[in-house]
Amino acid sequence: MKRRMISLVLGMCMMVSLMVGCSQKPEQMENEEKNATENVGSTENAGGESEDASQSADSGDSQDASNDAAGKKYEGITLSFMSNIAGVQSEAMEEVIAQFEAETGASVEYSSPGASYEELMKTKMAANQLPDLFTTHGWSIARYGQYLEPLNGQEWFSRLSESAKQIVVEQSSGNIYCLPVDVDVAGIIYNKTVLEAARVNVDDLKTWDAFAEALGKVKDAGYTPIHIGGKDNWTIGQFFDWVAPSYLITDEGSNHRDALKDGSFDWSNWKDLAQMMADWKAAGYFNTDCLTADYNAQIKAMAEDKVAFEFLGNSAVTEMQSVNPDASLGLMSVPASSDADEPTLIGGERIAIGVWKDSANKEAALELLSYFAQDENMKKVASADGAPASFEGVESDTGIITEDLAKYMAQCRIFPYFDREYLPNGMWDDMCITGASILAEDSGAVDNACAAMEESYKAKLEVQ
């Protein structure tokens, strides 16, 4: 009998220990009383973190009514906020959040999972259990739109600059689904020290032919013309995202904008830019380890004056300066494919925040969003990102590229990121993979790239 009791107790202990690894935050009963969604209040473990909102005993509204006199507006409310932003930009966002918490009494569980952000968000979308707020990294319409609260009614909506509105307004409905804290206006990042040594003037680089000539000069001067951190193969995709508009979109006289959107695009037109990459690789214009170096190596190489050009967004400049504060860096426009066209810039969402449409704490979440929309907060975050703020009249510190940004924004048309605007959702990866094959100098890589892009384009259009 004693032995049986001991066995029973040990068996129960083992059972409990097996369940420990699967533990979840206890569901809060109040969630079920509160809102319109099915899954509010349930939590997930993702990489050991608990992501979703946990909620207090009272709803936000009744909290307001009963606690106005006694405490802060959102005392006891916990908001979950996930972001793909890292580094100094994330620190700036956390400062804003801390101020919001101090003023309103709300608690904000902010997490920035880094490289696995998109994977985590896809898992959450599949389960329809999203954080109350999250950053949309350029996909507020195409990917996250169905999960986000339309924000046209927000009081800050009218303050958005025209360039910001162009990026975030859904053409079909006129809705916006995110607050763009800043606007990504990107060109090609270059190292002034290296170009001086190679005697290259960026103002002469109006076409890709002129750019290729400059690459030759840089190489002859003993520097790496272009650095790509191909182990993080999104850096390969960046090349195509930068180059593709000049071949396919920007020429007002002859472009493929409509064909790309209506599915009639002839993918033999992709060959020009794929061949350009292949030619530059054969000429030795890319770093030797373009397939095995990573993004950090790319930042380091530019900061250490080893590389002339990189196809990265402006936030990379901040990171390069954190490696070498004395790095002399600049931004130039993206060359045109021929003399018949003009150089351009690329624009899109950068730090943009949306609110989950089924959030149980929508009111508090929208208030946090409005808090980010306050001038000083927007300026703080945009300055940390080195990007222009998205509101008229809010000046952010865009750092050492301020002059270049102003100069080229005055001269150049801005086109959206190619894959976000003109390719079906999910084709970014095809650009990365086909580009890697070209850089690996695989046999038939250019033709295979055209075929692979076409196959994926048709398959993904079918699903959308």
Add this chain to the structure above:
Amino acid sequence: MIGMKKKVKKNIINIYYIPALALFGIFVIYPLLKGLQLSFTNWDGFSQNYSNVGWRNYQTLFKDANIKTTLINTVIYGFGSTLLQNVLGLAYALFLNRKFAGRNVARAVIYVPAMVASLIMGYMYYFILQYDGGALNDILGVFGLEAVDWLSKGSRAVILITLINSIQFVGVSMILYLAGLQGIPSSYYEAAELDGESYWQSFRHITLPLLLPAITSSVMLNLIGGLKLFDIIQALTAGGPGFASHSLATLVSYTYFRGQNAGYSATIGIFSFVLIMAVSIVLMRFFTKKEGDV
């Protein structure tokens, strides 16, 4: 009465299986069945809706050129790692089964890499092997040799990944073989010595046959681990360059999250499951037969 008591006792014992079976059902059987269902759909992995596409994903699987490369890589990771880990592991065990000063330290040093997370191990070796600033190229530079981009060629990357995986887990094989060796009575070797058998003859006729249970365990563990290899690949090459060093496991993840093709990813997962199960069954039957012969 006694018979009934025994029956009740037997049935009560069966109750203790239920929690483990329930967990197995929830975390193994259900995901497997759900994955099988998804493999017949065009789900992108995050939308709320998807459609049934029949056998299309399986047809794509057999036409996909990347699958051939990935399958070959997976076989190399599985069988290559198994061979290296077991040969080296047995060699270490034979050597470290003798008494000498520092034996325990040597055992610990060989086993410690198995305690490091595979992802960390991958990153550690990435910092050794990277072209610019990697430790190995720095050493080559000291001797006046050119730096090599070690991971730029798919074939070389696959070999390096196999070697690193083997180095990490050879300690596990060593421990299994040590336990097996210590279970062989020394009287057998004494008798063999009296009969005039050489060391290698003793090894062939005594050690190997009696080590079969340990060999079975070690080979099965190593093989399944190698066929499922993920972390080291992710850290070292992320499956690149291109698709050159992907395993089936990394391809499943890549296709789901990066390719936004959860349906096809599930198909690759089912294929991987069938492959590993088939290999495991064949090997188990082989080793069971061998043990029976002994």
